[in-house]
Amino acid sequence: MEKVKILSPTAILGYGFPVKSFEAGLEKKPDVIAVDAGSVDPGPYYLGAGKSFTQRAAVKRDLYYMLKACVELNIPLLIGTAGGAGGRVHLMEVVEIIKELAFENDLSFKMAVIDTEIDKEWLKDKVRQRKTKPLGNLPDLTIEEIEEAVRIVAQAGMEPFIKALKAGAQVIVAGRAFDPAVFAAYPVAHGFDVGLSLHLGKILECAAIATEPGSGSDCLMGELDREGFVVYPLNPERRATPLSVSAHSLYEKTSPFELHGPGGKLDLSQVNFQAVDDRTVRVTGTKFIKTPNYYLKIEGVKRVGFRAISIAGSRDPKFIENFQSIASGVKKRVEDNFPELAGKYYLNFIAYGINGVMGALEPENKLSHEIGIVMDVVAEDKNTAEQILSFTRSTMLHFGFPGRISTAGNLAFSFSPSDIPVGDVYNFSIHHLVEVEDPEKLFPIEHIEIGGRGGGKTY
Amino acid sequence: MVKLIDIAKVIRSKNSGPFELTFDIIFKDKEIYEKVKGKKAINSELIKRLYKISEDKIIGIYYFDPALAVKFTIVRPLPAGHLGETDIYGAQQHAPLLNAELEL
Numbered sequence: 001m002e003k004v005k006i007l008s009p010t011a012i013l014g015y016g017f018p019v020k021s022f023e024a025g026l027e028k029k030p031d032v033i034a035v036d037a038g039s040v041d042p043g044p045y046y047l048g049a050g051k052s053f054t055q056r057a058a059v060k061r062d063l064y065y066m067l068k069a070c071v072e073l074n075i076p077l078l079i080g081t082a083g084g085a086g087g088r089v090h091l092m093e094v095v096e097i098i099k100e101l102a103f104e105n106d107l108s109f110k111m112a113v114i115d116t117e118i119d120k121e122w123l124k125d126k127v128r129q130r131k132t133k134p135l136g137n138l139p140d141l142t143i144e145e146i147e148e149a150v151r152i153v154a155q156a157g158m159e160p161f162i163k164a165l166k167a168g169a170q171v172i173v174a175g176r177a178f179d180p181a182v183f184a185a186y187p188v189a190h191g192f193d194v195g196l197s198l199h200l201g202k203i204l205e206c207a208a209i210a211t212e213p214g215s216g217s218d219c220l221m222g223e224l225d226r227e228g229f230v231v232y233p234l235n236p237e238r239r240a241t242p243l244s245v246s247a248h249s250l251y252e253k254t255s256p257f258e259l260h261g262p263g264g265k266l267d268l269s270q271v272n273f274q275a276v277d278d279r280t281v282r283v284t285g286t287k288f289i290k291t292p293n294y295y296l297k298i299e300g301v302k303r304v305g306f307r308a309i310s311i312a313g314s315r316d317p318k319f320i321e322n323f324q325s326i327a328s329g330v331k332k333r334v335e336d337n338f339p340e341l342a343g344k345y346y347l348n349f350i351a352y353g354i355n356g357v358m359g360a361l362e363p364e365n366k367l368s369h370e371i372g373i374v375m376d377v378v379a380e381d382k383n384t385a386e387q388i389l390s391f392t393r394s395t396m397l398h399f400g401f402p403g404r405i406s407t408a409g410n411l412a413f414s415f416s417p418s419d420i421p422v423g424d425v426y427n428f429s430i431h432h433l434v435e436v437e438d439p440e441k442l443f444p445i446e447h448i449e450i451g452g453r454g455g456g457k458t459y
Numbered sequence: 460m461v462k463l464i465d466i467a468k469v470i471r472s473k474n475s476g477p478f479e480l481t482f483d484i485i486f487k488d489k490e491i492y493e494k495v496k497g498k499k500a501i502n503s504e505l506i507k508r509l510y511k512i513s514e515d516k517i518i519g520i521y522y523f524d525p526a527l528a529v530k531f532t533i534v535r536p537l538p539a540g541h542l543g544e545t546d547i548y549g550a551q552q553h554a555p556l557l558n559a560e561l562e563l
Contacts, residue, residue, distance in 0.1 A: 040477055043540035043547045136478035137534055246525035247469070247485055254475045254532045256523035273525045304542065348543050359545045360536040361510050363555050378542060428477045428538050 008204035011216030013037035014054030038081030047085035048426030086176025106452040112164035116175035152300035157262030159440040161185030195288035210248035228284035242273035300430030307422040312411035345379040472552035477539040492527040
């Protein structure tokens with residue numbers, strides 16, 4: 001095998017793609033189709049609540065085309081970070097969709113399901129053995145943080161995918177996975193260079209975002225050989241250029257030169273991006289540098305309470321001018337009114353028009369002619385949150401301030417009801433590295449024979 | 460003095476994980492990029508001033524030739540989605556760069 005062709009249909013499973021682009025990709029006879037299905041970007045809620053930020057029907061629509069294509073062409077389909085956040089519950093939802101599609105379309109294949117949710121006791125042992133370290137400016141991981149976490153996942157590298165491929169799986173679906181891993185696993189399993197495979201994966205993971213004009217819901221093709229790889233879009237309206245592809249290499253990463261992942265880092269300091277034609281770019285020179293010990297990134301969230309919000313606006317210059325003191329005055333009134341709830345709720349105002357977007361980083365201090373206020377309350381339970389919010393809202397509506405001339409009410413509400421229960425709130429509480437001896441063994445793989453209308457069985 | 464917005468093709472911010480904000484400035488052509496790079500016109504002094512942050516919050520500043528880009532990464536004031544945090548994706552933190560002026 002001198003070349004591997006990898007088709008990336010979409011940036012995230014469920015984001016969609018034009019069928020024409022996908023079919024143009026199939027005409028190129030890909031050796032493998034791979035798709036990343038998740039991200040931490042939408043925030044901690046999805047991992048905590050066990051929900052996906054993509055809609056089931058959208059995921060099913062995308063998977064329909066991919067499954068059919070992989071069965072027809074008899075090639076593997078790899079899916080990483082199933083269900084958006086990659087927990088066991090997320091993974092099982094995607095497995096169910098795949099089974100449904102196989103039944104409805106009478107498709108048969110061998111499927112491997114890779115579970116990447118982390119056992120808390122295993123992780124506690126790692127903490128006791130001092131085998132974890134924090135990322136960013138987080139404190140060291142503690143037993144208490146592990147106990148408080150709702151759900152903890154580890155970002156799988158290529159190893160379990162390669163193991164599943166070697167065991168003969170055609171469709172591989174995994175929980176949380178390093179985004180490029182699903183693209184790199186097949187070529188690495190066939191002896192291609194790890195650095196080039198992962199770099200190609202990094203570009204393919206967001207599909208056509210690396211093209212001009214960029215799009216997260218259109219296909220991108222990658223062709224890897226022994227010395228480098230090319231990428232090109234399948235939609236004639238897009239072009240891959242040295243600038244679009246190199247600019248994408250640094251997207252969402254701390255540094256453009258070192259991209260850290262499971263087991264090591266990509267070194268991009270010697271990389272070369274060259275135009276092959278006006279729509280195709282060739283990349284060479286990427287190196288993979290193994291770390292002496294194998295580290296996996298782990299992610300965990302904890303529940304911090306229940307949120308209720310109210311949204312209002314003000315068009316009164318004096319109210320806007322006095323907003324900071326009004327906000328602290330209202331907070332004080334709430335404290336006075338509910339002394340028994342002291343310390344049991346969080347109350348905050350997000351003031352759009354003042355610093356609602358940038359918060360502490362906001363350098364501007366000129367006043368707007370109108371502002372929008374989000375009253376944000378988080379408490380242990382729904383009742384407490386709604387009680388605090390209701391009092392806060394009515395207090396701010398009629399709060400007195402210097403120069404007040406409009407005595408009927410300070411706020412404009414767009415909605416009735418004005419108070420909105422949002423739901424449970426979570427924080428990212430674990431974002432650490434853990435040292436593992438065997439990255440392949442950590443992730444249990446279940447093999448299932450999917451028999452189309454005949455159903456499925458574990459083998 | 461030259462306005463950054465006049466010489467850049469892309470000015471963007473985004474999370475690099477839930478605990479960092481990263482900023483990419485991609486210049487319009489090689490000549491202007493080389494000028495900015497030669498003068499190190501995007502530097503920690505500028506970032507500290509624009510974002511009112513201290514040196515220890517700057518994780519790195521990188522000049523990346525293939526993309527004609529300068530990238531810098533800072534510690535998020537609050538992790539994405541924390542109570543009081545206002546930009547989950549970190550995608551609207553580029554605004555102060557729009558007003559930045561560089562001496563070239």
